[in-house]
């Protein structure tokens with residue numbers, strides 16, 4: 620018996636596909652909606668390959684309210700949504716802001732409207748540590764707690780902050796309106812999950828991040844340097860007031876992050892708290908140079924990099940204080956940065972073309988043997 624059915628928007632993407640996998644492994648049923656803008660349908664096959672269960676898949680754009688209505692109508696058992704679908708490139712968001720507001724904010728509004736029409740009342744939202752902006756502008760806010768005031772420094776972060784507000788207003792209104800009308804209201808809940816820096820791949824080496832264009836995150840870029848697809852890594856600034864001059868981030872293994880979604884969903888269903896924000900991070904900050912060193916170590920050779928100017932909108936330190944999620948959700952990271960580096964390398968080394976190739980036979984055999 621399934622414990623629930625979850626609609627996962629953006630579910631063929633990087634974090635969405637891992638969350639879909641972990642949901643299935645925890646006996647949820649999964650329905651994926653994705654327009655494949657930055658992902659491949661092959662992710663659905665890999666999920667099934669690893670866990671033996673296949674999520675339903677709909678190629679639908681999250682801004683298409685009628686399309687979403689159809690998905691909910693065809694799957695009346697959906698009781699919760701985990702919402703990943705978004706555009707996420709910080710630099711690009713400053714160049715085409717209207718597209719970012721249309722897809723990220725407009726898509727979230729379309730989703731919430733369609734959910735309300737179908738009485739789907741729990742939403743877990745992919746927010747980001749980016750909402751905090753430069754937390755060093757306040758004293759004692761590193762590592763960053765949830766009560767740190769938000770102050771995004773780029774368009775992408777502003778879309779995330781805005782969606783958090785839209786979800787909060789909407790869920791509160793649903794609760795208040797139902798309460799006034801003497802109807803049950805506690806079923807309306809939202810989790811705003813502020814991710815720090817997701818990284819890593821599945822340890823099997825058959826599932827990982829497969830962006831359609833140029834990757835934007837440090838580890839996938841390093842992966843491309845290691846496989847020779849990229850000549851060198853550009854390090855944006857070595858004049859930050861950190862231990863080695865490079866910016867500090869909190870790297871979290873994507874499987875730990877996926878677990879955090881299951882914990883948040885469970886909390887919403889059991890505690891019915893209204894809207895809550897939780898940081899999902901490890902609490903450990905690493906500099907860019909430390910990451911280059913850790914990844915070079917698993918690859919077994921030094922990877923080439925070049926220091927260039929700081930990037931506009933980048934901040935010194937985004938390290939999470941994950942105490943609230945540790946306490947309330949009973950969740951904490953289990954995997955290390957070294958695990959993430961080793962898993963990522965196994966993925967890119969064996970699948971340099973991502974999902975546009977089959978994984979090596981030995982890895983496939985090992986996955987099948989593991990499942991049997």
Ligand SMILES: NC(=O)c1ccc[n+]([C@@H]2O[C@H](COP(=O)([O-])OP(=O)(O)OC[C@H]3O[C@@H](n4cnc5c(N)ncnc54)[C@H](O)[C@@H]3O)[C@@H](O)[C@H]2O)c1
Nearest residue numbers: 629632633634654655656657658680681703704705745747
């Ligand atoms: N990766 C990170 O570093 C990071 C950090 C914090 C927050 N997030 C957020 O987590 C979520 C998932 O990120 P990811 O790294 O897995 O990115 P991703 O690009 O791999 O996944 C996003 C998915 O959404 C889909 N999508 C985009 N526009 C869509 C639309 N209009 N309709 C339907 N589907 C659409 C894409 O095809 C993709 O599969 C995003 O909301 C992102 O902003 C990511």
